[in-house]
Amino acid sequence: MIRRLLPLVAFILLASLLYVGVRMNSGRDNSAIPSPLIDKPAPAFSLPVLGDATRKIGNKDLLGAPYLLNVWGSWCVNCREEHPQITALARSGKVRVIGYDYKDAPEDGQRWLAQFGNPYEIVIADQDGQAALDWGIYGAPETFLVDARGIIRWKAVGAISDEVIQQQIEPQLAKLAASP
Amino acid sequence: MKRLALILLLTMIGFVALAMEPIDYRSAAEEQRFRALTQELRCVLCQNQSLAESNAPIAHDLRLVILRLMRAGKSDDQIKQYLVARYTDFVLYRPEVEPLTWLLWFGPGLLVLVGATVIFAIVRRRSADTPTALPSNDNQEW
Numbered sequence: 675m676i677r678r679l680l681p682l683v684a685f686i687l688l689a690s691l692l693y694v695g696v697r698m699n700s701g702r703d704n705s706a707i708p709s710p711l712i713d714k715p716a717p718a719f720s721l722p723v724l725g726d727a728t729r730k731i732g733n734k735d736l737l738g739a740p741y742l743l744n745v746w747g748s749w750c751v752n753c754r755e756e757h758p759q760i761t762a763l764a765r766s767g768k769v770r771v772i773g774y775d776y777k778d779a780p781e782d783g784q785r786w787l788a789q790f791g792n793p794y795e796i797v798i799a800d801q802d803g804q805a806a807l808d809w810g811i812y813g814a815p816e817t818f819l820v821d822a823r824g825i826i827r828w829k830a831v832g833a834i835s836d837e838v839i840q841q842q843i844e845p846q847l848a849k850l851a852a853s854p
Numbered sequence: 855m856k857r858l859a860l861i862l863l864l865t866m867i868g869f870v871a872l873a874m875e876p877i878d879y880r881s882a883a884e885e886q887r888f889r890a891l892t893q894e895l896r897c898v899l900c901q902n903q904s905l906a907e908s909n910a911p912i913a914h915d916l917r918l919v920i921l922r923l924m925r926a927g928k929s930d931d932q933i934k935q936y937l938v939a940r941y942t943d944f945v946l947y948r949p950e951v952e953p954l955t956w957l958l959w960f961g962p963g964l965l966v967l968v969g970a971t972v973i974f975a976i977v978r979r980r981s982a983d984t985p986t987a988l989p990s991n992d993n994q995e996w
Contacts, residue, residue: 707898710942777911803915810940812898812912 706831709810709818713827716820717808724775724783724797731798733824740827740850741770742843743818744794744834745806747778748786750814756833757790763839764793769819769847773797776806776814819843821850877921884924891930892917894948898941905945 711717720732744760746753764771773794775783780799787797800806809818810829819828828846830838879885889906895916897908905913905920916937923933934946943949951959 707942707944710939803911804919807915807919807940812941 707810707812709826709829711810711826712829713825716818716824716826717805719805719808721798721800721805724773724780724787724799727780727799731796736772736820737824738822739770740819740821740847741772741795743772743774743809743820745774745776745809745811745814745816745818747776747814748782749778750776752833753815754790756815756835759834759836759839761791761793763834763843764795768844770795774806774811775799775801776811777801777803819846880925887930888921888924891920891924891933894946895920895934895937896945896947898945901944904947 723729817830892906895905897903897913899910937945
């Protein structure tokens with residue numbers, strides 16, 4: 675009897691393994707690489723402000739309050755998709771939103787902001803994408819949440835939706851507010 | 855002579871398949887090391903390609919960084935460490951052997967072992983069960 679059930683047992687085991695595998699991966703973007711920088715200090719950088727190349731911004735200039743670093747580029751299609759959400763979040767005043775114009779000609783970046791609106795507190799320009807490597811950036815859009823002391827707390831790869839804001843960013847901000 | 859030409863041509867096709875911008879290598883050894891290293895690292899954006907094959911802008915940037923680090927006298931391990939620190943061991947085609955990757959490294963061998971044991975057991979039992987000739991199946995319909 676037990677002998678006869680063996681294939682069935684094997685099948686059930688295999689099926690549950692597959693089920694667990696599918697469940698673990700459903701609704702998740704598998705191409706998104708988790709950041710190794712979570713809970714580590716944001717990398718040191720010094721980049722010019724978009725539209726004012728003489729002014730440089732470094733990570734020390736951004737300390738004092740949490741900020742969202744939103745990586746975008748005028749060449750990036752998904753950035754247009756998330757821009758209304760980013761704009762709404764920035765306007766809500768819940769968190770400072772810093773723009774990071776990635777691998778973009780400054781003229782193009784400025785034209786893009788003129789066209790789609792500029793909700794950012796400040797936009798820094800990384801034209802050749804070298805500083806981005808230290809952040810582990812590999813495309814756009816990407817978004818980091820950095821706390822008041824300059825520690826990276828959260829990162830997302832891909833467009834930010836209302837769902838991501840409500841289910842991930844806002845809880846993270848609440849956590850930061852609770853333990854500054 | 856013709857054969858040599860053909861071999862040369864085929865080798866050149868192989869090189870064209872790599873998405874390399876022209877690089878002024880300082881030596882043949884440097885070129886070889888660079889090629890070997892970039893083929894062993896995975897492009898973070900298009901994850902089915904190596905850094906050597908990928909045309910993605912980030913792959914281009916990372917290739918230049920690798921060359922720069924090589925010229926700064928960094929070892930292969932140090933260069934890999936640089937990338938892992940920023941992009942996790944996603945970038946390694948051969949990740950480190952550590953508890954988290956044990957299943958990845960030893961799982962296939964384990965499966966082969968389990969399969970071999972099962973087959974061995976079945977074969978042993980069958981040969982014990984059927985001592986002489988197989989029953990005639992001539993009339994059986996499949």
